[in-house]
Amino acid sequence: MSTATRYADFATRYARYLSPEYERLALAVSRDRDLLALLDTLPPPKRQPNLLFGVVRFLGGPTDDPAAFRDYVLASWPAIEPEMRTRATQTNEPGRCATLLPLLSALPQPLALLEVGASAGLCLYPDRYGYRYGDRTVGSGSPVLDCTVTGLEPPARAPEVVWRAGLDLNPLDITDPADLAWLDALIWPEHQHRRERLRAAAEVAKAEPPLLVRGDLVDDLPALAARAPKDATLVVFHTAVLYLVPEPRRKAFIELVTALPGHWIANEDPGVISYGDLPDPPSGTMHMVLALDGEPFAWTLPHGQSMTAIPRR
Structure with a gap:
C-alpha cells in the first residue's frame, strides 16, 4: 500500500465519524507530494498517520488546519523525523x-x-x-x-x-x-x-x-x-x-x-x-x-x- 493510499484509507475508514480534524488532515497529506516524499524516507511502519499526527501534537505543532500543518511539518522535519523513527503509536485506551x-x-x-x-x-x-x-x-x-x-x-x-x-x-x-x-x-x-x-x-x-x-x-x-x-x-x-x-x-x-x-x-x-x-x-x-x-x-x-x-x- 502506498503512503498516499494509507493516509486516504485512514481518513475514510478510521477517522470519519470519529475525528473530522484528522479526516481532513489525512486527506490533505494523501494529496501532498512534498509531505509524502518526506514520509517515504521513513521505514514503512513509521509512516502511519497516527504516528505523524501524534508527534506533531507532542511537539506543539498545529493539526487543526491542513495548511498550517503542512507548513509546520516542512519547516520542522529535522525535529519531527527523529521522533517518528524512535516513537511508536502506543495509544493506551x-x-x-x-x-x-x-x-x-x-x-x-x-x-x-x-x-x-x-x-x-x-x-x-x-x-x-x-x-x-x-x-x-x-x-x-x-x-x-x-x-x-x-x-x-x-x-x-x-x-x-x-x-x-x-x-x-x-x-x-x-x-x-x-x-x-x-x-x-x-x-x-x-x-x-x-x-x-x-x-x-x-x-x-x-x-x-x-x-x-x-x-x-x-x-x-x-x-x-x-x-x-x-x-x-x-x-x-x-x-x-x-x-x-x-x-x-x-x-x-x-x-x-x-x-x-x-x-x-x-x-x-x-x-x-x-x-x-x-x-x-x-x-x-x-x-x-x-x-x-x-x-x-x-x-x-x-x-x-x-x-x-x-x-x-
Missing part, C-alpha cells in the same frame, strides 16, 4: 476495557491478566474501573467507561484479578510526565473525554503500578506467562496491536498463544487475524473483531464505545 469486560467476567475466576503490547498498562485494571452499559452499571471505580451493547447481555460484575503483567517492546512509565504527555498526544483532538479518563486511569495505575516487561511478543511471552499464579486463570489479551507486527511474527505469536494454558482474547482489525467468513460489521466507521480463543464474539469500536454481538458459528 482504558475505554477498551468496557468491551473486554463481558468476556473477562465470564471466565473462571480469579484471573491472571497478561497484556501484549501493554504500553503503560492502563488496560490491565478492568476490575478497578466503573462501567455504564446503557442503564446497567458495573463497579464503582473511576473512570466510568460508557459502552453501548447490542445483541448481548452486559456483565453483572467486574472480574477478580489477582495478577497483572504487560509485555511491550517499549513499555511506558505512567509516572513519567513525558510518557504521559506522549499518551495524551496520541488522543485524537476532539476527544476531550478520553483525555479526562486517561488521567483518571493513570491515577489508578500509579497507586499500584503493574509489572511491565520489555520484550518481544513471541520470544518473551512464555517466560512471562510462566510467572502467573498457577491457581488463577491466565488470560493473554491484546487490543489494536497486531497490525504493527509483520505477518510472519504475527503467525508465530498466534501459534504460541493458542498453545499456552488459559485463554486468549484478541481485539483487532478484521484484516489482521483470519476468522473465515464474518458477517458484515455495523455501518459507519471501522470496527474491530473481539474474539475469545479464536472464536469471534463481537464487533467493537476502536475506543470501546460500543460492541455488537457476532452470532456464533
